[in-house]
Amino acid sequence: MQPDNQIPPHPSPDGQDLTLPPGSPQQQEAARRTRRSFIVGGLAALGGVLGWRYLLQRPYADGTPQPFRRVLDANGRLSSAYFRETRLAREFPKSQAVKQVRTNGSAGLESEIDLAAWRMVVQPYRGGKAQEFTLADIKALPRVEMTTELKCIEGWSIVVNWAGARFADFLAKYPLASRSGQPVKDIANPPSDLAPYVSVVTPDEEYYVGLDMHSVIHPQTLLCYEINNQPLSIAHGAPLRLVTPLKYGIKHLKRIGTISFADERPADYWAEQGYDWDSGH
Numbered sequence: 001m002q003p004d005n006q007i008p009p010h011p012s013p014d015g016q017d018l019t020l021p022p023g024s025p026q027q028q029e030a031a032r033r034t035r036r037s038f039i040v041g042g043l044a045a046l047g048g049v050l051g052w053r054y055l056l057q058r059p060y061a062d063g064t065p066q067p068f069r070r071v072l073d074a075n076g077r078l079s080s081a082y083f084r085e086t087r088l089a090r091e092f093p094k095s096q097a098v099k100q101v102r103t104n105g106s107a108g109l110e111s112e113i114d115l116a117a118w119r120m121v122v123q124p125y126r127g128g129k130a131q132e133f134t135l136a137d138i139k140a141l142p143r144v145e146m147t148t149e150l151k152c153i154e155g156w157s158i159v160v161n162w163a164g165a166r167f168a169d170f171l172a173k174y175p176l177a178s179r180s181g182q183p184v185k186d187i188a189n190p191p192s193d194l195a196p197y198v199s200v201v202t203p204d205e206e207y208y209v210g211l212d213m214h215s216v217i218h219p220q221t222l223l224c225y226e227i228n229n230q231p232l233s234i235a236h237g238a239p240l241r242l243v244t245p246l247k248y249g250i251k252h253l254k255r256i257g258t259i260s261f262a263d264e265r266p267a268d269y270w271a272e273q274g275y276d277w278d279s280g281h
């Protein structure tokens with residue numbers, strides 16, 4: 001008996017189909033096809049090599065051969081900005097969240113704040129009038145609760161229970177981040193004219209962070225208004241702060257004032273002090 005997994009006969013490189021009688025019309029046809037496929041395959045490979053060389057010899061723009069750069073530009077820098085980070089930050093059982101969350105950093109929190117009068121001001125990417133949002137507007141979006149680690153570049157980390165609205169849901173409801181006014185409905189297929197960067201600044205402009213759009217529309221990036229199911233304290237960034245657990249604490253801006261969109265990396269408080277602009281971990 002033949003074993004089941006025996007490899008079936010197949011054409012040898014010179015076109016001799018081992019299963020066909022030598023010299024038969026079928027065998028000649030098989031040999032011809034095999035030769036043709038070798039030639040076609042060879043040409044394709046050569047074309048590939050030459051094409052590749054052509055591309056690599058083009059002038060570089062921004063570290064990328066021009067033809068690639070053009071595609072990247074045509075895509076509104078989609079490739080680098082949106083599809084890089086697919087992992088999720090680890091989530092913990094709520095019971096593991098610390099009860100007393102330490103506070104760290106108060107730049108931009110020194111001035112008085114009237115929580116009732118507070119508005120989040122958003123400058124649309126396509127220009128035009130800035131739009132204002134109340135905390136109620138943010139709370140009207142689906143509430144997301146998550147327990148994740150807050151890692152500070154100083155070397156400590158704590159598990160925190162956060163609640164808020166996904167930044168992505170905000171941009172799905174209010175189409176402010178694209179030139180066309182298309183909302184970010186489907187994160188995997190965002191509008192091609194979506195802004196590549198986002199700037200978030202405190203009302204007094206003393207603290208500011210820049211984020212790439214991919215990080216902004218990541219499902220764990222929240223416009224956060226609660227810790228342990230309680231409204232944020234002033235020290236934790238009342239009434240609204242950023243939480244983005246794939247990045248260090250420095251990016252979790254407290255007391256959001258203004259949001260705007262940009263073509264280049266926006267100014268970033270800690271990047272200006274020499275820290276990595278992305279500050280992912």
Ligand SMILES: Nc1nc2c(c(=O)[nH]1)N[C@H]1C(S)=C(S)[C@@H](COP(=O)(O)O)O[C@H]1N2
Nearest residue numbers: 103104105106107108152207249252253254
């Ligand atoms: N406005 C503002 N937000 C800020 C900071 C700051 O100095 N000012 N410090 C950051 C740093 S370094 C950390 S670790 C976290 C700490 O958040 P927490 O005070 O809620 O624990 O806030 C971040 N957000």
Ligand SMILES: [Mo]
Nearest residue numbers: 152153249250
């Ligand atoms: Mo930090």
